[in-house]
Amino acid sequence: MSAMLQHEIQTSKGPLPSLLWLPQGATGRVPGIVVFQEIYGLSSYVRARCADLAQLGYAVLAPQLYARLDPPVAAVQEAGVEPQAVLSEALQLAGQLDWDQAVKDGLSAMTDLGRLGPVKKKKVALLGFCMGGGLAFNVAAAAASAGRPAAALVSYYGSALPRLLDLAPQVECPSLHVFGTDDDYIPMEQVERIREAVTDGGTREQVRFELHPGAGHAFDNPNPTFFHEEASRAAWAQTQEFLAEVLPA
Template structure:
C-alpha cells in the first residue's frame, strides 16, 4: 500500500507516492516513471522495492497536466504516452525530480543512502538528475534521453547501472553501443539483453521480455543492496 506526500514547488505541490518497507525505515529509492505515468506497472515495481527493504518515492511528474490516464488496451497506447511526455518541460521536470530526491533524502523514514531508479523516460531523466544532484546510486532502464545527454556523463559521479535491450525498436544496437562507449567510467555497470525490446521490463505484451526482465531485476536488487547497504 502507498500513501501520498507532497513536495513544495514554486508553482504548487508535487504529489509523490510513498511506499514504506515493513520496518518503516530503510535506504531510499526514487522511482521515475515511464511515459505512462505512475502506472500499475510502476506501482508494482515500487511495491517490490518496498518489500526488499527500501523507502520508495514515485513523484507524479504529470501533476501540472492533471495526471492524465493512458489506455493500455488502445492501439495508440504508445502514442498517447509520447504525446503526454512531450507536454512536459524537460528542465522543469528535472527540477521536480531533483526536489523529490532531496525530500526523500531528508525524510525521517530514510536511514541510509538514496538511489534513483528510472524506466524509459524516467531512465533518461534519472541520468540528468544524477548529473545535477548527488544520489548515491543510479539505475537506468533503457533511458530514452541518454543518447542526447552523453555530454553529462562526467557529471554523473555516483555508481550507475544501465540496462538496454538489443531488440529495441527505438534505439538500435549501434545507438546502444554509442551509449556504452560514452559511459566508460569504472563507476558504470552496463548490461545488454539480446532480443529484448524497449521497455522490456513492462509486463504489457507489446514490450515484455520475461527472461530479460527477471535477470535485470535480479541485477538491480543486487546493485542497490551493494550500493545502499540495505539489510
C-alpha cells in the same frame, strides 16, 4: 506488501503529487529511491516495481510528473488498458512535459525523500524506466553539480540518453544501465555510444552496463506488447544485486 501512500513533494513551483511506499517492519533508518515513470505515467507496472523495491527494504517516492500538465494527468495506462491503445496519447503527454522542470522536480523529490524520518540522509538513489531512465540520469548529473550527489543510479533503457551524453562526466555515482539488443527506439549503434560515454571508454568501474539479447524496448513491462520474460527476470536480478552492493537496505 507495503502500502502505497499519497504524498506531496514541496517544490519552488508548488506542491507536486507523488506516491510513497515505506518498507514494512524496518527498524531504524533506510535508504531511499526516487522512481521516475515511463511515458505511460505511474502505471500499474511502475507502481508494482515501486512496491517491489519497498519489499527489498527501501523507502520509495514516485513523483507524478504529468500532474504539471493542463489538465493534470497522473497516468494514462491503468490496469487493463493496452499500451498500443494509448501510445499516441502517451507520446503526446511526454512531448508536453517541461523537461527542465521535471529535472528540478526530481531534485526536489530527492530532497523531500531525504528529509523523511525513516530515510537515511545522503542515501537516496534514482531509478527510472524509458523516459524516466533518461530523466534519472539527468537528475543525477544535476544533483552532482549542486553538490548533493545521488547515492546510486539505475536506468532502464533510458530513451533520452542519446541527447544527454554530454552530462556523463557529471554522473559519478555508482550506476547500472540495462538495454535490450533488439530495441527499436534505441538501436545498438546508439546503445554502444551510450556505453562508451557513461563508462568513459570502460574506465569507470562504478558503472555497470548490461545487455539483454533479443529484448526490445520496455522489455520489463509485463504487457505482452513489450514483455521479454527472460530479460525482465535477469535485469531485475541485476538491479537487486547492484542495489544490495552499493546501497544495502
